[in-house]
Amino acid sequence: MIHLDRVTFGYSKKKKLFEDLSLHLESGHIYGLLGTNGAGKSSLLRNMVGLLFPQTGKIHVGGYEPKKRLPAFLQDVFFLPEEIYLPSVTIRKYLEIMAPFYPKFDEAQFENYISQMDLPAGNKLTDMSYGQRKKFLIAFALSTNTKVLIMDEPTNGLDIPSKSQFRKLVSTSLDKNRLILISTHQVRDLDNLIDSIIILENSKILIQHSLDTVAEKLCFGTLASIDYDSRVLYSEPSIKGYKAVFENSDLEESRVDLEYLFNAVLENPERIKQIFSKN
Amino acid sequence: MEFKDKQSIYLQIADYICEQILLGKWPPNERIPSVRDLGGMLEVNPNTIMRTYDFLQNKEIIFNKRGIGYSVSEDAQQRILLYKKERFLESELPEVFKTLYLLNITMDEVETLYKQFVVDTFPLNN
Numbered sequence: 001m002i003h004l005d006r007v008t009f010g011y012s013k014k015k016k017l018f019e020d021l022s023l024h025l026e027s028g029h030i031y032g033l034l035g036t037n038g039a040g041k042s043s044l045l046r047n048m049v050g051l052l053f054p055q056t057g058k059i060h061v062g063g064y065e066p067k068k069r070l071p072a073f074l075q076d077v078f079f080l081p082e083e084i085y086l087p088s089v090t091i092r093k094y095l096e097i098m099a100p101f102y103p104k105f106d107e108a109q110f111e112n113y114i115s116q117m118d119l120p121a122g123n124k125l126t127d128m129s130y131g132q133r134k135k136f137l138i139a140f141a142l143s144t145n146t147k148v149l150i151m152d153e154p155t156n157g158l159d160i161p162s163k164s165q166f167r168k169l170v171s172t173s174l175d176k177n178r179l180i181l182i183s184t185h186q187v188r189d190l191d192n193l194i195d196s197i198i199i200l201e202n203s204k205i206l207i208q209h210s211l212d213t214v215a216e217k218l219c220f221g222t223l224a225s226i227d228y229d230s231r232v233l234y235s236e237p238s239i240k241g242y243k244a245v246f247e248n249s250d251l252e253e254s255r256v257d258l259e260y261l262f263n264a265v266l267e268n269p270e271r272i273k274q275i276f277s278k279n
Numbered sequence: 280m281e282f283k284d285k286q287s288i289y290l291q292i293a294d295y296i297c298e299q300i301l302l303g304k305w306p307p308n309e310r311i312p313s314v315r316d317l318g319g320m321l322e323v324n325p326n327t328i329m330r331t332y333d334f335l336q337n338k339e340i341i342f343n344k345r346g347i348g349y350s351v352s353e354d355a356q357q358r359i360l361l362y363k364k365e366r367f368l369e370s371e372l373p374e375v376f377k378t379l380y381l382l383n384i385t386m387d388e389v390e391t392l393y394k395q396f397v398v399d400t401f402p403l404n405n
Binding site for chain 1: 318
């Protein structure tokens with residue numbers, strides 16, 4: 001559904017944000033894009049939706065080239081940016097103006113989301129709190145039913161119950177024809193919601209795998225000692241010894257801890273690459 | 280639902296479903312929540328729920344009727360006990376054995392304690 005073929009991008013010719021980057025994402029999945037601040041997550045997403053153009057390489061999303069910004073492409077893609085700006089109109093008016101751009105927009109679905117989120121339908125968008133505006137736009141984004149839904153840090157600014165609601169809504173809105181890509185640095189917010197992970201760091205994709213594959217290759221657990229244990233990729237001392245990420249040699253399936261995975265990948269990119277290339 | 284740290288999520292969800300069945304909340308031949316509904320309820324990716332359902336279907340604890348969805352098998356209770364037993368013997372018992380070995384506890388001691396435990400804990404059945 002989303003294909004990047006040797007894409008290079010930077011804000012100037014000399015300084016590249018990412019280089020020679022290839023990526024293939026399929027429908028029916030919720031992908032989590034992780035990376036440290038400034039790694040280029042948002043720029044990568046903006047390249048995918050045609051808000052930025054690659055310097056070299058090709059991007060295809062649902063068969064279209066985003067930079068051409070064809071209406072047929074735009075009506076089947078929704079991008080929720082991290083910082084949102086909404087006009088000073090009511091929810092009603094916003095729908096009237098914006099919904100027609102998305103042929104599969106479902107008003108009943110939207111009403112349902114709005115009432116679940118307790119949003120005041122009569123208020124102007126600019127009179128709402130930041131969190132409320134964000135929730136409003138998430139509800140709108142999900143209701144467009146576009147094939148591709150990309151959200152940049154969607155849980156920023158949401159209170160705790162809203163984060164849980166966000167996970168519920170996103171989980172139920174996935175179907176086999178839809179691709180959802182979410183970038184975040186608050187990995188706990190996406191726990192159990194994403195099924196595949198992409199880690200972008202130092203202008204490269206360090207890993208891109210399903211969490212099932214990650215659980216097959218790596219083990220997350222507590223070890224009594226980490227000395228002389230060559231399987232260990234990352235560890236932190238804890239009460240019962242060391243909480244560690246280590247190579248999965250016993251075919252044991254543990255729960256993937258995204259935070260530990262992230263740290264392990266950043267600390268040991270080469271070993272990770274090696275482990276994941278083994279069959 | 281509160282997930283534990285160690286075990287993979289799809290197995291934890293399998294345990295949750297087994298518990299609902301053993302408690303009689305989801306009776307035999309009755310439909311269980313759809314993949315989507317359970318995903319929303321537990322805030323978990325639907326592909327993970329799908330994996331749980333596939334797993335339970337392989338164990339013949341639930342079955343899938345085309346166009347209707349998943350239902351609890353007639354003999355789900357026995358099958359769950361079988362599956363739980365298998366898992367206990369495979370993964371938990373070796374841990375217990377290890378401790379017994381390290382602490383030098385003999386099988387005779389264990390047997391005496393076990394028998395006493397059964398008498399104390401389940402007096403009506405014995």
